[in-house]
Amino acid sequence: MGVADVDFDEMYAKECERRKDSFKGKMPIIEKQFEDFWNHPDAQQDVDAYFEKLSDDQHKYAKRVKWVQPKTIFTDFAQKSLAGNQNVLIIDEIKELFRKEWSDPTFREAVLRHQREAIKRQHDAAVAKAGDDQELVKRAEKGYELATEHLEGLADKILQLKYEDFSFGLHLYSDHSICHFHMHIIAMPEEMRQYSTSQHDEKTKDVSEVREAIETFNRQSKSFDR
Template sequence: MSYFHFFVIPTQKVYNIVSLTDSAIIHEMISHFKTFWAQPGAAQKCIDRINLAVTEHVDQVLAHLDHEQKSMFNEVVKDVRKYADECSVPLRTLNAEDFVFGFHAMPDSSVGHLHMHVLPLSETFRRFSTDAHDVKTIPARAVIEVLDAETEGDTH
């Protein structure tokens, strides 16, 4: 996870990266993200959505805490909101090449259909992050290389 963690989900129903026979859909997914990110206001849309998600999550958690727990939780939330504000500035300066694209193959996939994770490369966005999922993330470029090699092998 990171401050910014984006999913790109194709409209075509695909089970997982292990069921792909060529890399075309991955190229399309990367292109889709790059096209979105190049639009004016794309970063702000993401920042607004992140802030909304934090607010909704905070509200849900607070509803289940007693007074003392709420006080402690609110202190943590102050740090989270401060960090979000700090990240929003550099996020606006990123180009599409400043992101990494990756997949989780089954059985390590978080959902049961094809989706691509998009994260900023910079460690700036991972202060409150865990690297627990990094070991199961397969870079998109590696998946493309394997699929292209298999496709090329099928034509010879």
């Protein structure tokens, strides 16, 4: 079946149904993940190394794990219009940092520009991978055309989103797929949410519940104070 035969509207509608209220209500899972992490023999050493920003010769993971990821829209510190400060590891500060930056139209435009560039990069990579296969090239072109059309159709609405329109989620050990700490910031209105994948919703934990777990977890006893 070619890309032209896919009913994208039906696909997006089904995706949207799967996403409703999918981040909250996971405290038992969060608590189990906390306990699993802190019972790992290297947990304390890894945490200390992370916060002390140990160099390559001071920690066994540093050669393959970068403590700070500088290449995203929110952590590209070279771009003055984008978000960043010295305390971005703190959950509440990340949320407050986003609240502050999102109120700036320049930042909103930068996020939108980042999305356009990401779509173009995916298109270019797909075309390069397709090589001489013209069917795959056509699929890549069609996908690029659809993604660009949808983004531009939502552009004005994206720029009008309020802080309250977003949810904030974390992927905890051992569900994490990227080693550096980061927060997922998701626009929740249905017309936005229908375009984001639900693939990772199950492992995405609401940050308010994670914060509650942090406040009640006793690292000495490796259990929760209830």
